[in-house]
Amino acid sequence: MNFTLSRRKALLAMLASTLSAGSVRAADAFPSRPVRLLVNYPPGGGTDIMARVLAEAMRDDLGQAVVVENRPGAGGAVGAAEVARSAADGHTVLVTAAGFVIGPSVLRSPGYDPAKDFVGVAQIAIVPLLVVVPPTSRFKTFQDVLAAGRRGESLSFASFGNATPSHLIGEAINHHAKISMLHVPYKGGMQALPDIVAGSVDLGLLDAVSMTPLVQQGRLRALAVTGPRRLPALPGLPTLVELGIPFDAVGWHGAFAPAGTPTAAVARLNAAFVKALARPDIHKRIVEGGSVPIEPPLTPxxxxxxxxxxxGQWAEAARMAGVEPA
Known part of the structure; x- marks a missing residue:
């Protein structure tokens, strides 16, 4: 009897050891197939650009293909909801912008909850927005825009979609400057660009990553930058705060995985993002592209x-701006 009991205990210990070893091997094997970086905005915008730069750098480190896919729509809610429904195994990662945490405050049915449905993987960069106009615009400075608005002139601003930082910041400008610019949403910053250049809208509030090169090339004129500090890439450009608009919220790029993704997989992904972001060529590209690196990097x-x-912070901004859920 005692022999049988001892034998059972030994078998159970062997089984537990085997399962434990299998779990370790499974964690060590991650990723076991290609990793999908799903961008919930259209191709060509700042989030897409950053995802593609990082995907190329992460392939060798992860030992698997890293594929970027775009799922735009509803200010990013379509792609975010798709990732929330994906298998929580680390092989699908949402690469997104600050509109991801705004969506539930301004959309009646976003299809996802950023706090409950996701776990953070890595913050990629801080991404200010630029107030841009075509080089032929009558507005030479941001003060010119405010003066026109206060004279009661009809003004419009382009954003990269409803429920996005550019939309809320534009409404914050209206609120603090006591003007009434009409909001014109687009499905991404690059879709807004032709109308901005053509003068169909008076100005755009678009991400610095995709717009800074165009400003440097003279294809756009920048009037101001959001956030608490000036951009290293455009040091002569004043912030909205400097220009009398007391709103310094700023956008970002970041990566998230579905809730329930194993901690080991999240840690492995975080390490791959951090290693890629530390590469001198990518660090330089972030700075020169109009973003601010995350130093030191954040843990998941x-x-x-x-x-x-x-x-909660953006929900308050939406309330102050008078944005009703759509």
Whole structure:
């Protein structure tokens, strides 16, 4: 009897050891197939550009193909909801912008909850927005825009979609400057560009990553930048705060995985993002492209906590701006 009991205990211990070893091997094997970076905005915008730069750098580190796919729509809600429904195994990662944490405040049915359905993987960069006009615009400075608005002239601003930072910041300008610019949403910044250049809209509030090169090439004129500090790439450009608009919220690029993704997989992905972002060529590209690197990098837990705090912060910004859920 005792022999049988001892034998059973030994077999159970062997089984537990085998399962444990299998779990370790499974974690060590991640990723076991291509990793999909799903961008919930159209190709050509700042988020898409950053995802493609990082995907190329991450392939060798992860030992698997890293494929970028675009799922635009509803200010990013379509792609975010798709990732929320994906298998929580680390092989599908959402690469997104700050509109991700804004969506639930301004959309009646976003299809996802950023706090409950996701875990943070890595913050990629801080991404200010630029106030841009065509080089032929009558507006030479941001003060010119405010003066025209205060004279009661009809003005419009392009954003890269409803429920996005560019939309809310434009409404914040209206609120603080006491003007009434008409909001004209587009499905991404690059879709807005032709109308901005043609003068169909008076100005655009678009991400610095995709717009800074166009400003440097003289294809656009920048009037101001969002956020608490000036851009290293455009040091002569004043911030909205400097120009009398007391709103310094700023956008970002970040990566998230579905809730329930194994901690080991999240840590492995975070390490791959951090390693890629530390490469001198990518660091230089982030700075020269109009973004601000994350130094020091955040852990997955830190990034998760920050994103969840921002859900409430942007909800308050939407309320102050008078944006009703659509």
């Amino acid at each position: 837990a830190q990034w998760t906590a920050q994103a969840r705090r921002e859900v």
